[in-house]
Amino acid sequence: MTFNTPTLTPDFWTASIARAQNSAPGVKIRQVVAPSTDRDAYAKQLQASGQFPDLLQSITPSQYTEAGLLTPYDQSWVDQNFLLPQGNAIKGKVYIPPTNSQIIPLVFYNKSLFAKAGVQVPTTWQQFLDVSAKLKSAGITPIELGGNDPFAAAMPLTGALSADVLGKNPQWIQQRYAGKVKFTDADVVTAATKMRTLVEKGYFEQGALGVGYADSIKNFNAGKAAMYPMGSWYLGSIPKDQWDNIGVFPWPTDDGSVVVPFFVGGSMAIAGKAKDQAGAAKFAQAWSLDPENLKALIESDGAFPMLKNKTLDDYHVTVSPAFTDSYSYVTKTDTKVSSIGWATNDDALPGTGNNDFYAAAQALFNSGDVKGQMAKLDKSWDTATK
Known part of the structure:
Protein backbone atom coordinates (compact mmCIF):
# COMPACT_ATOMS: atom_id res chain seq x y z
CA MET A 1 0.00 0.00 0.00
CA THR A 2 1.39 3.36 -1.06
CA PHE A 3 0.05 6.91 -1.24
CA ASN A 4 0.55 9.82 -3.59
CA THR A 5 1.58 13.38 -2.80
CA PRO A 6 2.78 16.24 -5.00
CA THR A 7 6.32 14.97 -4.41
CA LEU A 8 5.78 11.21 -3.99
CA THR A 9 4.21 10.81 -7.39
CA PRO A 10 3.06 7.66 -9.23
CA ASP A 11 6.30 7.81 -11.23
CA PHE A 12 8.32 7.86 -8.00
CA TRP A 13 6.56 4.74 -6.72
CA THR A 14 6.87 2.91 -10.03
CA ALA A 15 10.62 3.49 -10.18
CA SER A 16 11.28 2.79 -6.50
CA ILE A 17 9.26 -0.43 -6.52
CA ALA A 18 11.09 -1.64 -9.62
CA ARG A 19 14.50 -1.02 -8.01
CA ALA A 20 13.52 -2.90 -4.85
CA GLN A 21 12.16 -5.80 -6.88
CA ASN A 22 15.52 -6.10 -8.62
CA SER A 23 17.06 -6.62 -5.17
CA ALA A 24 14.42 -9.18 -4.20
CA PRO A 25 14.25 -11.73 -7.04
CA GLY A 26 11.02 -13.67 -7.19
CA VAL A 27 8.98 -11.06 -5.34
CA LYS A 28 6.10 -9.57 -7.30
CA ILE A 29 4.40 -6.42 -6.10
CA ARG A 30 0.80 -5.37 -6.74
CA GLN A 31 0.45 -1.74 -5.74
CA VAL A 32 -2.60 -0.50 -3.86
CA VAL A 33 -2.81 3.30 -3.60
CA ALA A 34 -4.52 4.94 -0.63
CA PRO A 35 -7.13 7.44 -1.88
CA SER A 36 -5.82 10.12 0.50
CA THR A 37 -2.78 10.77 2.69
CA ASP A 38 -4.63 9.20 5.63
CA ARG A 39 -2.90 5.84 5.21
CA ASP A 40 -4.09 4.47 8.55
CA ALA A 41 -7.76 4.99 7.76
CA TYR A 42 -7.40 3.18 4.45
CA ALA A 43 -5.29 0.39 5.94
CA LYS A 44 -7.96 -0.22 8.58
CA GLN A 45 -10.64 -0.21 5.92
CA LEU A 46 -8.72 -2.87 3.99
CA GLN A 47 -8.13 -4.88 7.15
CA ALA A 48 -11.82 -4.84 8.00
CA SER A 49 -12.65 -6.25 4.56
CA GLY A 50 -10.00 -8.97 4.76
CA GLN A 51 -7.65 -7.22 2.33
CA PHE A 52 -4.89 -6.04 4.65
CA PRO A 53 -1.78 -5.48 2.47
CA ASP A 54 1.41 -7.48 2.94
CA LEU A 55 3.44 -4.26 2.92
CA LEU A 56 2.28 -0.85 4.09
CA GLN A 57 4.12 2.40 3.52
CA SER A 58 4.40 5.06 6.25
CA ILE A 59 1.62 3.94 8.57
CA THR A 60 1.46 4.46 12.35
CA PRO A 61 2.54 1.03 13.63
CA SER A 62 1.32 1.56 17.20
CA GLN A 63 -2.24 1.37 15.84
CA TYR A 64 -1.68 -2.22 14.68
CA THR A 65 0.83 -3.90 16.95
CA GLU A 66 -1.54 -4.72 19.80
CA ALA A 67 -3.63 -6.75 17.37
CA GLY A 68 -0.56 -8.57 16.06
CA LEU A 69 -1.04 -7.22 12.55
CA LEU A 70 2.63 -6.42 11.93
CA THR A 71 5.90 -8.36 11.91
CA PRO A 72 8.95 -6.70 13.52
CA TYR A 73 12.15 -6.36 11.55
CA ASP A 74 15.23 -8.39 12.34
CA GLN A 75 16.96 -6.35 15.03
CA SER A 76 20.48 -7.15 13.84
CA TRP A 77 19.62 -5.69 10.41
CA VAL A 78 18.19 -2.57 12.06
CA ASP A 79 21.24 -2.18 14.32
CA GLN A 80 23.57 -2.57 11.37
CA ASN A 81 22.00 0.06 9.13
CA PHE A 82 20.51 2.95 11.12
CA LEU A 83 21.82 5.77 13.32
CA LEU A 84 18.97 5.47 15.85
CA PRO A 85 18.01 1.79 15.74
CA GLN A 86 15.42 2.20 18.49
CA GLY A 87 14.21 5.60 17.31
CA ASN A 88 10.72 4.40 16.46
CA ALA A 89 10.68 1.15 18.42
CA ILE A 90 7.54 -0.04 20.21
CA LYS A 91 8.25 -2.07 23.32
CA GLY A 92 11.73 -2.73 22.00
CA LYS A 93 10.66 -3.95 18.55
CA VAL A 94 11.02 -2.10 15.26
CA TYR A 95 8.06 -2.29 12.87
CA ILE A 96 9.13 0.39 10.39
CA PRO A 97 12.84 0.96 9.64
CA PRO A 98 14.04 4.28 11.11
CA THR A 99 15.21 5.61 7.75
CA ASN A 100 14.60 9.33 8.24
CA SER A 101 13.62 11.97 10.74
CA GLN A 102 11.71 15.23 10.95
CA ILE A 103 11.56 18.12 13.40
CA ILE A 104 7.93 19.04 14.14
CA GLY A 231 7.25 20.42 10.19
CA SER A 232 10.65 20.25 8.56
CA TRP A 233 9.06 18.78 5.44
CA TYR A 234 8.35 22.41 4.46
CA LEU A 235 12.03 22.58 3.52
CA GLY A 236 11.15 20.80 0.29
CA SER A 237 8.69 23.58 -0.59
CA ILE A 238 11.03 26.57 -0.35
CA PRO A 239 11.35 28.09 -3.84
CA LYS A 240 14.91 28.29 -5.05
CA ASP A 241 14.64 32.04 -5.48
CA GLN A 242 13.87 32.22 -1.73
CA TRP A 243 16.66 29.93 -0.53
CA ASP A 244 18.73 32.80 0.81
CA ASN A 245 15.71 34.61 2.28
CA ILE A 246 14.17 31.83 4.39
CA GLY A 247 15.78 31.13 7.75
CA VAL A 248 14.84 28.78 10.56
CA PHE A 249 14.93 28.56 14.35
CA PRO A 250 13.59 26.08 16.91
CA TRP A 251 10.35 26.71 18.77
CA PRO A 252 11.40 29.09 21.59
CA THR A 253 11.38 28.07 25.25
CA ASP A 254 10.99 30.29 28.31
CA ASP A 255 14.68 30.21 29.20
CA GLY A 256 16.14 30.03 25.69
CA SER A 257 17.28 26.43 25.93
CA VAL A 258 17.04 24.46 22.70
CA VAL A 259 14.47 21.67 22.68
CA VAL A 260 13.99 19.76 19.43
CA PRO A 261 10.57 18.09 18.92
CA PHE A 262 11.85 15.03 17.10
CA PHE A 263 10.14 12.41 15.00
CA VAL A 264 11.88 9.32 13.63
CA GLY A 265 10.04 8.20 10.52
CA GLY A 266 10.33 5.09 8.50
CA SER A 267 9.34 3.19 5.47
CA MET A 268 7.51 -0.08 5.05
CA ALA A 269 5.70 -2.15 7.63
CA ILE A 270 5.33 -5.88 7.05
CA ALA A 271 1.97 -7.53 7.72
CA GLY A 272 2.02 -10.25 10.33
CA LYS A 273 0.02 -12.54 8.06
CA ALA A 274 1.94 -11.89 4.85
CA LYS A 275 2.22 -15.30 3.19
CA ASP A 276 5.82 -14.79 2.05
CA GLN A 277 7.42 -13.26 5.14
CA ALA A 278 10.96 -13.72 3.85
CA GLY A 279 10.16 -12.18 0.46
CA ALA A 280 8.26 -9.29 2.01
CA ALA A 281 11.15 -8.56 4.37
CA LYS A 282 13.71 -8.72 1.56
CA PHE A 283 11.74 -6.27 -0.57
CA ALA A 284 11.08 -3.91 2.35
CA GLN A 285 14.73 -3.90 3.40
CA ALA A 286 15.87 -3.15 -0.15
CA TRP A 287 13.36 -0.32 -0.51
CA SER A 288 14.34 1.16 2.86
CA LEU A 289 18.06 1.27 2.08
CA ASP A 290 17.72 2.59 -1.48
CA PRO A 291 19.63 5.91 -1.60
CA GLU A 292 17.48 7.07 -4.53
CA ASN A 293 14.40 6.92 -2.31
CA LEU A 294 16.17 8.93 0.39
CA LYS A 295 17.35 11.45 -2.21
CA ALA A 296 13.75 12.09 -3.24
CA LEU A 297 12.61 12.43 0.36
CA ILE A 298 15.50 14.76 1.25
CA GLU A 299 15.03 17.13 -1.68
CA SER A 300 11.24 17.15 -1.92
CA ASP A 301 10.04 16.35 1.59
CA GLY A 302 12.77 17.84 3.78
CA ALA A 303 13.53 14.45 5.35
CA PHE A 304 16.73 14.08 7.35
CA PRO A 305 18.44 10.78 6.43
CA MET A 306 19.24 8.39 9.26
CA LEU A 307 21.30 5.70 7.50
CA LYS A 308 24.66 4.79 9.01
CA ASN A 309 27.98 5.70 7.41
CA LYS A 310 26.53 8.25 5.00
CA THR A 311 26.71 12.02 4.68
CA LEU A 312 24.41 14.31 2.70
CA ASP A 313 27.00 14.29 -0.10
CA ASP A 314 26.50 10.55 -0.50
CA TYR A 315 22.91 11.15 -1.62
CA HIS A 316 23.99 13.71 -4.27
CA VAL A 317 21.35 16.17 -3.16
CA THR A 318 21.03 19.91 -3.61
CA VAL A 319 19.48 21.53 -0.55
CA SER A 320 18.84 25.04 0.76
CA PRO A 321 20.77 26.78 3.55
CA ALA A 322 17.65 26.36 5.70
CA PHE A 323 17.88 22.59 5.22
CA THR A 324 21.52 22.59 6.31
CA ASP A 325 20.71 24.73 9.35
CA SER A 326 17.75 22.51 10.26
CA TYR A 327 19.74 19.30 9.83
CA SER A 328 22.32 20.63 12.27
CA TYR A 329 19.75 20.20 15.07
CA VAL A 330 19.58 16.51 14.16
CA THR A 331 23.33 15.92 14.13
CA LYS A 332 24.39 18.06 17.09
CA THR A 333 23.98 17.27 20.77
CA ASP A 334 20.82 18.93 22.06
CA THR A 335 17.64 18.05 23.92
CA LYS A 336 15.52 15.91 21.61
CA VAL A 337 12.04 14.91 22.70
CA SER A 338 9.17 13.19 20.97
CA SER A 339 7.03 15.56 18.94
CA ILE A 340 3.70 15.25 20.73
CA GLY A 341 0.92 14.20 18.40
CA TRP A 342 3.38 12.80 15.84
CA ALA A 343 5.46 10.08 17.51
CA THR A 344 5.05 6.54 16.19
CA ASN A 345 7.11 4.86 18.90
CA ASP A 346 6.25 4.22 22.56
CA ASP A 347 5.35 7.92 22.84
CA ALA A 348 2.54 7.64 20.30
Whole structure:
Protein backbone atom coordinates (compact mmCIF):
# COMPACT_ATOMS: atom_id res chain seq x y z
CA MET A 1 0.00 0.00 0.00
CA THR A 2 1.39 3.36 -1.06
CA PHE A 3 0.05 6.91 -1.24
CA ASN A 4 0.55 9.82 -3.59
CA THR A 5 1.58 13.38 -2.80
CA PRO A 6 2.78 16.24 -5.00
CA THR A 7 6.32 14.97 -4.41
CA LEU A 8 5.78 11.21 -3.99
CA THR A 9 4.21 10.81 -7.39
CA PRO A 10 3.06 7.66 -9.23
CA ASP A 11 6.30 7.81 -11.23
CA PHE A 12 8.32 7.86 -8.00
CA TRP A 13 6.56 4.74 -6.72
CA THR A 14 6.87 2.91 -10.03
CA ALA A 15 10.62 3.49 -10.18
CA SER A 16 11.28 2.79 -6.50
CA ILE A 17 9.26 -0.43 -6.52
CA ALA A 18 11.09 -1.64 -9.62
CA ARG A 19 14.50 -1.02 -8.01
CA ALA A 20 13.52 -2.90 -4.85
CA GLN A 21 12.16 -5.80 -6.88
CA ASN A 22 15.52 -6.10 -8.62
CA SER A 23 17.06 -6.62 -5.17
CA ALA A 24 14.42 -9.18 -4.20
CA PRO A 25 14.25 -11.73 -7.04
CA GLY A 26 11.02 -13.67 -7.19
CA VAL A 27 8.98 -11.06 -5.34
CA LYS A 28 6.10 -9.57 -7.30
CA ILE A 29 4.40 -6.42 -6.10
CA ARG A 30 0.80 -5.37 -6.74
CA GLN A 31 0.45 -1.74 -5.74
CA VAL A 32 -2.60 -0.50 -3.86
CA VAL A 33 -2.81 3.30 -3.60
CA ALA A 34 -4.52 4.94 -0.63
CA PRO A 35 -7.13 7.44 -1.88
CA SER A 36 -5.82 10.12 0.50
CA THR A 37 -2.78 10.77 2.69
CA ASP A 38 -4.63 9.20 5.63
CA ARG A 39 -2.90 5.84 5.21
CA ASP A 40 -4.09 4.47 8.55
CA ALA A 41 -7.76 4.99 7.76
CA TYR A 42 -7.40 3.18 4.45
CA ALA A 43 -5.29 0.39 5.94
CA LYS A 44 -7.96 -0.22 8.58
CA GLN A 45 -10.64 -0.21 5.92
CA LEU A 46 -8.72 -2.87 3.99
CA GLN A 47 -8.13 -4.88 7.15
CA ALA A 48 -11.82 -4.84 8.00
CA SER A 49 -12.65 -6.25 4.56
CA GLY A 50 -10.00 -8.97 4.76
CA GLN A 51 -7.65 -7.22 2.33
CA PHE A 52 -4.89 -6.04 4.65
CA PRO A 53 -1.78 -5.48 2.47
CA ASP A 54 1.41 -7.48 2.94
CA LEU A 55 3.44 -4.26 2.92
CA LEU A 56 2.28 -0.85 4.09
CA GLN A 57 4.12 2.40 3.52
CA SER A 58 4.40 5.06 6.25
CA ILE A 59 1.62 3.94 8.57
CA THR A 60 1.46 4.46 12.35
CA PRO A 61 2.54 1.03 13.63
CA SER A 62 1.32 1.56 17.20
CA GLN A 63 -2.24 1.37 15.84
CA TYR A 64 -1.68 -2.22 14.68
CA THR A 65 0.83 -3.90 16.95
CA GLU A 66 -1.54 -4.72 19.80
CA ALA A 67 -3.63 -6.75 17.37
CA GLY A 68 -0.56 -8.57 16.06
CA LEU A 69 -1.04 -7.22 12.55
CA LEU A 70 2.63 -6.42 11.93
CA THR A 71 5.90 -8.36 11.91
CA PRO A 72 8.95 -6.70 13.52
CA TYR A 73 12.15 -6.36 11.55
CA ASP A 74 15.23 -8.39 12.34
CA GLN A 75 16.96 -6.35 15.03
CA SER A 76 20.48 -7.15 13.84
CA TRP A 77 19.62 -5.69 10.41
CA VAL A 78 18.19 -2.57 12.06
CA ASP A 79 21.24 -2.18 14.32
CA GLN A 80 23.57 -2.57 11.37
CA ASN A 81 22.00 0.06 9.13
CA PHE A 82 20.51 2.95 11.12
CA LEU A 83 21.82 5.77 13.32
CA LEU A 84 18.97 5.47 15.85
CA PRO A 85 18.01 1.79 15.74
CA GLN A 86 15.42 2.20 18.49
CA GLY A 87 14.21 5.60 17.31
CA ASN A 88 10.72 4.40 16.46
CA ALA A 89 10.68 1.15 18.42
CA ILE A 90 7.54 -0.04 20.21
CA LYS A 91 8.25 -2.07 23.32
CA GLY A 92 11.73 -2.73 22.00
CA LYS A 93 10.66 -3.95 18.55
CA VAL A 94 11.02 -2.10 15.26
CA TYR A 95 8.06 -2.29 12.87
CA ILE A 96 9.13 0.39 10.39
CA PRO A 97 12.84 0.96 9.64
CA PRO A 98 14.04 4.28 11.11
CA THR A 99 15.21 5.61 7.75
CA ASN A 100 14.60 9.33 8.24
CA SER A 101 13.62 11.97 10.74
CA GLN A 102 11.71 15.23 10.95
CA ILE A 103 11.56 18.12 13.40
CA ILE A 104 7.93 19.04 14.14
CA PRO A 105 7.73 21.98 14.29
CA LEU A 106 10.48 24.36 13.37
CA VAL A 107 9.79 28.06 12.89
CA PHE A 108 10.69 29.33 9.43
CA TYR A 109 11.08 33.05 8.95
CA ASN A 110 11.37 35.60 6.16
CA LYS A 111 14.67 37.44 6.57
CA SER A 112 13.57 40.44 4.49
CA LEU A 113 10.45 40.98 6.60
CA PHE A 114 12.47 40.62 9.80
CA ALA A 115 14.87 43.27 8.52
CA LYS A 116 11.99 45.55 7.53
CA ALA A 117 10.59 45.40 11.06
CA GLY A 118 14.05 45.67 12.63
CA VAL A 119 13.76 42.43 14.59
CA GLN A 120 16.19 39.61 15.32
CA VAL A 121 15.67 35.86 15.61
CA PRO A 122 14.08 35.15 19.02
CA THR A 123 15.46 32.50 21.34
CA THR A 124 13.00 32.85 24.24
CA TRP A 125 9.21 32.87 24.35
CA GLN A 126 9.10 36.49 25.50
CA GLN A 127 11.36 37.50 22.63
CA PHE A 128 9.05 35.60 20.27
CA LEU A 129 6.10 37.64 21.55
CA ASP A 130 8.10 40.87 21.28
CA VAL A 131 9.10 40.08 17.69
CA SER A 132 5.49 39.27 16.82
CA ALA A 133 4.33 42.57 18.32
CA LYS A 134 6.89 44.59 16.36
CA LEU A 135 6.03 42.80 13.13
CA LYS A 136 2.34 43.52 13.65
CA SER A 137 3.09 47.18 14.40
CA ALA A 138 5.05 47.37 11.16
CA GLY A 139 1.99 46.17 9.25
CA ILE A 140 3.40 42.67 8.73
CA THR A 141 1.42 39.53 9.55
CA PRO A 142 3.59 37.82 12.17
CA ILE A 143 2.57 34.15 11.74
CA GLU A 144 1.21 32.10 8.84
CA LEU A 145 -0.93 29.10 9.76
CA GLY A 146 -2.97 26.71 7.63
CA GLY A 147 -5.59 26.40 10.33
CA ASN A 148 -8.20 24.69 8.17
CA ASP A 149 -6.09 21.52 8.23
CA PRO A 150 -6.08 20.20 11.80
CA PHE A 151 -2.45 19.02 11.81
CA ALA A 152 -1.26 22.41 10.57
CA ALA A 153 -3.44 24.28 13.06
CA ALA A 154 -1.79 22.29 15.84
CA MET A 155 1.81 23.28 15.05
CA PRO A 156 2.02 26.00 17.76
CA LEU A 157 0.41 23.67 20.30
CA THR A 158 2.77 20.84 19.33
CA GLY A 159 5.73 23.20 19.67
CA ALA A 160 4.67 24.57 23.04
CA LEU A 161 3.89 21.23 24.70
CA SER A 162 6.89 19.45 23.22
CA ALA A 163 9.28 22.21 24.27
CA ASP A 164 7.82 23.23 27.63
CA VAL A 165 6.39 19.96 28.94
CA LEU A 166 8.43 17.19 27.33
CA GLY A 167 11.51 19.42 27.31
CA LYS A 168 11.42 19.45 31.10
CA ASN A 169 10.13 15.90 31.48
CA PRO A 170 10.90 13.66 28.47
CA GLN A 171 9.05 10.81 30.22
CA TRP A 172 5.79 12.78 30.40
CA ILE A 173 3.91 10.66 27.85
CA GLN A 174 4.98 7.44 29.54
CA GLN A 175 3.88 8.93 32.85
CA ARG A 176 0.53 9.81 31.28
CA TYR A 177 0.13 6.16 30.32
CA ALA A 178 0.88 5.29 33.96
CA GLY A 179 -1.72 7.80 35.16
CA LYS A 180 0.83 9.94 36.99
CA VAL A 181 0.25 13.15 35.01
CA LYS A 182 -2.63 14.72 33.10
CA PHE A 183 -3.21 17.28 30.37
CA THR A 184 -5.09 19.37 32.92
CA ASP A 185 -1.96 19.71 35.08
CA ALA A 186 -0.89 23.32 35.54
CA ASP A 187 2.33 23.06 33.52
CA VAL A 188 0.52 21.61 30.50
CA VAL A 189 -2.26 24.20 30.65
CA THR A 190 0.35 26.96 30.89
CA ALA A 191 2.10 25.66 27.79
CA ALA A 192 -1.16 25.26 25.87
CA THR A 193 -2.17 28.80 26.83
CA LYS A 194 0.68 30.08 24.69
CA MET A 195 -1.23 29.17 21.56
CA ARG A 196 -4.31 30.95 22.86
CA THR A 197 -2.15 33.99 23.58
CA LEU A 198 -1.06 34.13 19.93
CA VAL A 199 -4.70 34.01 18.87
CA GLU A 200 -5.82 36.71 21.29
CA LYS A 201 -3.03 39.07 20.28
CA GLY A 202 -3.94 38.68 16.61
CA TYR A 203 -0.57 37.34 15.53
CA PHE A 204 -1.93 34.84 13.00
CA GLU A 205 -3.14 35.93 9.57
CA GLN A 206 -6.75 37.03 9.30
CA GLY A 207 -9.06 34.04 8.92
CA ALA A 208 -6.28 31.61 9.79
CA LEU A 209 -8.76 28.88 10.67
CA GLY A 210 -10.05 28.93 7.10
CA VAL A 211 -6.66 28.80 5.39
CA GLY A 212 -5.75 25.39 3.95
CA TYR A 213 -2.31 23.86 4.37
CA ALA A 214 -1.42 24.18 0.67
CA ASP A 215 -2.43 27.85 0.68
CA SER A 216 -0.40 28.48 3.84
CA ILE A 217 2.73 27.39 1.97
CA LYS A 218 1.86 29.66 -0.95
CA ASN A 219 1.17 32.57 1.38
CA PHE A 220 4.42 32.22 3.29
CA ASN A 221 6.49 31.74 0.13
CA ALA A 222 4.88 34.89 -1.28
CA GLY A 223 6.00 36.91 1.75
CA LYS A 224 2.52 37.42 3.20
CA ALA A 225 3.70 36.54 6.71
CA ALA A 226 7.00 36.70 8.54
CA MET A 227 7.00 33.35 10.37
CA TYR A 228 5.68 29.88 9.66
CA PRO A 229 5.65 27.10 12.28
CA MET A 230 5.67 23.84 10.34
CA GLY A 231 7.25 20.42 10.19
CA SER A 232 10.65 20.25 8.56
CA TRP A 233 9.06 18.78 5.44
CA TYR A 234 8.35 22.41 4.46
CA LEU A 235 12.03 22.58 3.52
CA GLY A 236 11.15 20.80 0.29
CA SER A 237 8.69 23.58 -0.59
CA ILE A 238 11.03 26.57 -0.35
CA PRO A 239 11.35 28.09 -3.84
CA LYS A 240 14.91 28.29 -5.05
CA ASP A 241 14.64 32.04 -5.48
CA GLN A 242 13.87 32.22 -1.73
CA TRP A 243 16.66 29.93 -0.53
CA ASP A 244 18.73 32.80 0.81
CA ASN A 245 15.71 34.61 2.28
CA ILE A 246 14.17 31.83 4.39
CA GLY A 247 15.78 31.13 7.75
CA VAL A 248 14.84 28.78 10.56
CA PHE A 249 14.93 28.56 14.35
CA PRO A 250 13.59 26.08 16.91
CA TRP A 251 10.35 26.71 18.77
CA PRO A 252 11.40 29.09 21.59
CA THR A 253 11.38 28.07 25.25
CA ASP A 254 10.99 30.29 28.31
CA ASP A 255 14.68 30.21 29.20
CA GLY A 256 16.14 30.03 25.69
CA SER A 257 17.28 26.43 25.93
CA VAL A 258 17.04 24.46 22.70
CA VAL A 259 14.47 21.67 22.68
CA VAL A 260 13.99 19.76 19.43
CA PRO A 261 10.57 18.09 18.92
CA PHE A 262 11.85 15.03 17.10
CA PHE A 263 10.14 12.41 15.00
CA VAL A 264 11.88 9.32 13.63
CA GLY A 265 10.04 8.20 10.52
CA GLY A 266 10.33 5.09 8.50
CA SER A 267 9.34 3.19 5.47
CA MET A 268 7.51 -0.08 5.05
CA ALA A 269 5.70 -2.15 7.63
CA ILE A 270 5.33 -5.88 7.05
CA ALA A 271 1.97 -7.53 7.72
CA GLY A 272 2.02 -10.25 10.33
CA LYS A 273 0.02 -12.54 8.06
CA ALA A 274 1.94 -11.89 4.85
CA LYS A 275 2.22 -15.30 3.19
CA ASP A 276 5.82 -14.79 2.05
CA GLN A 277 7.42 -13.26 5.14
CA ALA A 278 10.96 -13.72 3.85
CA GLY A 279 10.16 -12.18 0.46
CA ALA A 280 8.26 -9.29 2.01
CA ALA A 281 11.15 -8.56 4.37
CA LYS A 282 13.71 -8.72 1.56
CA PHE A 283 11.74 -6.27 -0.57
CA ALA A 284 11.08 -3.91 2.35
CA GLN A 285 14.73 -3.90 3.40
CA ALA A 286 15.87 -3.15 -0.15
CA TRP A 287 13.36 -0.32 -0.51
CA SER A 288 14.34 1.16 2.86
CA LEU A 289 18.06 1.27 2.08
CA ASP A 290 17.72 2.59 -1.48
CA PRO A 291 19.63 5.91 -1.60
CA GLU A 292 17.48 7.07 -4.53
CA ASN A 293 14.40 6.92 -2.31
CA LEU A 294 16.17 8.93 0.39
CA LYS A 295 17.35 11.45 -2.21
CA ALA A 296 13.75 12.09 -3.24
CA LEU A 297 12.61 12.43 0.36
CA ILE A 298 15.50 14.76 1.25
CA GLU A 299 15.03 17.13 -1.68
CA SER A 300 11.24 17.15 -1.92
CA ASP A 301 10.04 16.35 1.59
CA GLY A 302 12.77 17.84 3.78
CA ALA A 303 13.53 14.45 5.35
CA PHE A 304 16.73 14.08 7.35
CA PRO A 305 18.44 10.78 6.43
CA MET A 306 19.24 8.39 9.26
CA LEU A 307 21.30 5.70 7.50
CA LYS A 308 24.66 4.79 9.01
CA ASN A 309 27.98 5.70 7.41
CA LYS A 310 26.53 8.25 5.00
CA THR A 311 26.71 12.02 4.68
CA LEU A 312 24.41 14.31 2.70
CA ASP A 313 27.00 14.29 -0.10
CA ASP A 314 26.50 10.55 -0.50
CA TYR A 315 22.91 11.15 -1.62
CA HIS A 316 23.99 13.71 -4.27
CA VAL A 317 21.35 16.17 -3.16
CA THR A 318 21.03 19.91 -3.61
CA VAL A 319 19.48 21.53 -0.55
CA SER A 320 18.84 25.04 0.76
CA PRO A 321 20.77 26.78 3.55
CA ALA A 322 17.65 26.36 5.70
CA PHE A 323 17.88 22.59 5.22
CA THR A 324 21.52 22.59 6.31
CA ASP A 325 20.71 24.73 9.35
CA SER A 326 17.75 22.51 10.26
CA TYR A 327 19.74 19.30 9.83
CA SER A 328 22.32 20.63 12.27
CA TYR A 329 19.75 20.20 15.07
CA VAL A 330 19.58 16.51 14.16
CA THR A 331 23.33 15.92 14.13
CA LYS A 332 24.39 18.06 17.09
CA THR A 333 23.98 17.27 20.77
CA ASP A 334 20.82 18.93 22.06
CA THR A 335 17.64 18.05 23.92
CA LYS A 336 15.52 15.91 21.61
CA VAL A 337 12.04 14.91 22.70
CA SER A 338 9.17 13.19 20.97
CA SER A 339 7.03 15.56 18.94
CA ILE A 340 3.70 15.25 20.73
CA GLY A 341 0.92 14.20 18.40
CA TRP A 342 3.38 12.80 15.84
CA ALA A 343 5.46 10.08 17.51
CA THR A 344 5.05 6.54 16.19
CA ASN A 345 7.11 4.86 18.90
CA ASP A 346 6.25 4.22 22.56
CA ASP A 347 5.35 7.92 22.84
CA ALA A 348 2.54 7.64 20.30
CA LEU A 349 -0.78 8.90 21.62
CA PRO A 350 -3.43 6.20 22.09
CA GLY A 351 -6.50 5.66 19.94
CA THR A 352 -7.56 8.82 18.13
CA GLY A 353 -5.21 10.88 20.31
CA ASN A 354 -3.42 12.60 17.43
CA ASN A 355 -6.66 13.79 15.82
CA ASP A 356 -8.05 14.81 19.22
CA PHE A 357 -4.90 16.83 19.87
CA TYR A 358 -5.19 18.61 16.53
CA ALA A 359 -8.88 19.29 17.17
CA ALA A 360 -8.05 20.90 20.52
CA ALA A 361 -5.68 23.27 18.73
CA GLN A 362 -8.40 24.31 16.29
CA ALA A 363 -10.82 24.81 19.17
CA LEU A 364 -8.40 27.20 20.86
CA PHE A 365 -8.99 29.67 18.02
CA ASN A 366 -12.53 30.20 19.24
CA SER A 367 -12.39 29.24 22.90
CA GLY A 368 -10.43 30.71 25.78
CA ASP A 369 -11.17 27.63 27.91
CA VAL A 370 -7.72 26.10 27.61
CA LYS A 371 -8.16 23.82 30.61
CA GLY A 372 -11.45 22.60 29.19
CA GLN A 373 -9.77 21.57 25.96
CA MET A 374 -7.05 19.79 27.89
CA ALA A 375 -9.74 17.99 29.92
CA LYS A 376 -11.18 16.66 26.65
CA LEU A 377 -7.76 15.22 25.81
CA ASP A 378 -7.65 13.50 29.20
CA LYS A 379 -11.10 12.05 28.60
CA SER A 380 -10.25 10.70 25.13
CA TRP A 381 -6.98 9.30 26.49
CA ASP A 382 -8.74 7.48 29.31
CA THR A 383 -11.34 6.10 26.91
CA ALA A 384 -8.66 4.82 24.53
CA THR A 385 -6.63 3.12 27.28
CA LYS A 386 -9.43 1.41 29.23
